[in-house]
Amino acid sequence: MSIKKEYLYGADAREAIRKVATVIGDTLGKTLGPAGRNYQTPEGITNDGKTILSHIRFPDECEDSVALAFHEIANRQDRDAGDGTTTAVVFGTELVKDLIDKVPDIDSPMQGQVSVMELSRQLEEDKNKVLALLEKKVIPVTTLEQLEQVAFTSMEDRDIAKIVAATIFKAGANSFTALEEGFTGKLETNIQAGIEVPVQLNYGSKVVATECPVLVVNHLFEDYRELSPFIQSMVQFMNENKMKVSSLVIVAKKFSIPFMQKVIENNTMSPLQIHCMSNDHLPDAVFEDVAAFVDAKYMDTHPKGGRKIADVRFKDCGFATKFVATAKGAVFYGGKGTQLQPQNETTRVQARVLELNAELAKETNTKNRTALERRIAEFQGGKATIYVDAKTAAEKYYLKKKIEDCMNSCKGALEGGMVRGGGIALQEVGAELGQYSILASILCRPYQRIQQNAGGILEIGPDVMDSYLCAKAGIENAVSVIRTLITVEGVIADPAPSMVESLKEAINE
Secondary structure (H helix, E strand, O other): OOOEEEEEEEHHHHHHHHHHHHHHHHHHHOOOOOOOOEEOOOOOOOOOHHHHHOOOOOOHHHHHHHHHHHHHOOOOOOOHHOOHHHHHHHHHHHHHHHHHHHOOOOOOOOOOOHHHHHHHEEEEEEHHHHHHHHHOOOEOOOOOHHOOOOOOHHHOOHHHHHHHHHHHEEEEEEEEEEEEOOOOOOOOOEEEEEEEEEEEOOOOOOEEEEEEEEOOOOOOOOOHHHHHHHHHHHHHHHHHHHHHHEEEEEEEOEHHHHHHHHHHHHHHHHOEEHHHHHHHOOOOOHHHHHHHOOOOOEEEHHHHHHHOOHHHHHHHOOOEEEEEEEEEEEEEEEHHHHHHOOOOOOOOOHHHHHHHHHHHHHOOOOHHHHHHHHHHHHOOOOOEEEEEOOOOHEEEEHHHHHHHHHHHHHHHHHHHOOOEEHHHHHHHHHHHOOOOOOOHHHHHHHHHHHHHHHOOOOOOOOOOOEEEHHHHHHHHHHHHHHHHOOOOOOEEEEEOOOOOOOHHHHHHH
16 A cells, blocks of 8 residues: 655745644634634534644645644643643744744755744743743732632633632642533532542543542552452451441552452452552552551551551551542542541641651752652642533533633642733733844734734723733743744645545555
8 A cells, every 4th residue: 555645845835834823823813812702613612722723624734734733732731731722822823924934945045044943042042031021920829819810811701710719729729620510500619638649540441439448558469369358357347337338449559460350350240349549650658648648557568568468457448538530540539537536636647748748858859859749739739629510511511611721720820820911911021022032022912812802992901810820831832832843844744545545545455
């Protein structure tokens, strides 16, 4: 089977880059600001930049290949900040339109022209200047009222913005946030103490369990019979206390394939569902963190520890009010270790945080300090869930996208502060850069596009604020991709074969 290619070189390649930037920039630019418009996508109606961009296709394969650069801006922005994908992509398209004409023709060089690599270097230098100026404009977010200003910029509905801001403010910047389907016709929220742990679900795609015991062991399970003494003690305990348990969570180093086969077999026949989570690269200290959160007795079966898995009993388990796991990780909610027990002045979690803070005070290694700070923050952050419902599926989809962006903006603002929204902060930085900066005029484009969408008469009040981290990430991601894109001399693409061509190829083979 022969592979056909599509090629564009030199001025033709740069024209394709310009065309793609123009189309994408104009499409997404129409969604900016309070007067921006929405788009109907296969999933629903939205103005989310990343979602809209994911459905933009170009009939020319080389142009479609160029569009991948803008997809990367959106994807990286979504990963880094969770919001601001539209602004980041529009910023990137404006960069392309301004710089692509300045790229010299390699076949017809002219004296005095700036090389494309020099343009790329200048762009990187200007980006660093912009970020330094933008950082000076940051206002720390310390009150709920300030966070509501950030929330309203992302969310058109002020009442919903207040609910989201209040939820994130209470849960904290380090909170794990989730959106779930609601069934009451209105927006509802729930905040629980919880921790997120990078352990993997050993089978299935997702597990949700409530009121479940949690066994935490530093052990590699080889044979299912190793668990027999524990299961017997569990059955005895439940019978004596007239207690019913439908799920058991085991957090361990590793589970063998034969062990998991037996677990899956038993799960199909038994009312007790065993959920196995593992990560053999996870430090022992993180297992101890999980044990502290659920108030379990941490069992280390390493030979040096002197303990055996046969000695583990049901009384060594901790408890969580809710457990959510996927192949990527697990979240434990409402651990028993957050509750004050009789005869104790502090909870198990509070005691663990004191231990970690003591370690942090002695640690000098930057990498180790960062890891400790993250673990402490994980204990102190809440797990916030917002349940979204609406009268119609179209409205629910639209709301979920807006609330997701709003939640991420609020978290970013709590962590890194806020700057003037509506493109004003960027416009001010552009004015401070001076006319000889590559980025000076481009920084004004988001504000200009917001005004254009509103008919040129929009007054942006002092209470319109953006997350600094979102703005910073948008500039970094756009410049990172575009400074490389402008160096492209040619585009090589693999066209998708038509049905007729595919049939011909199949017949010839």
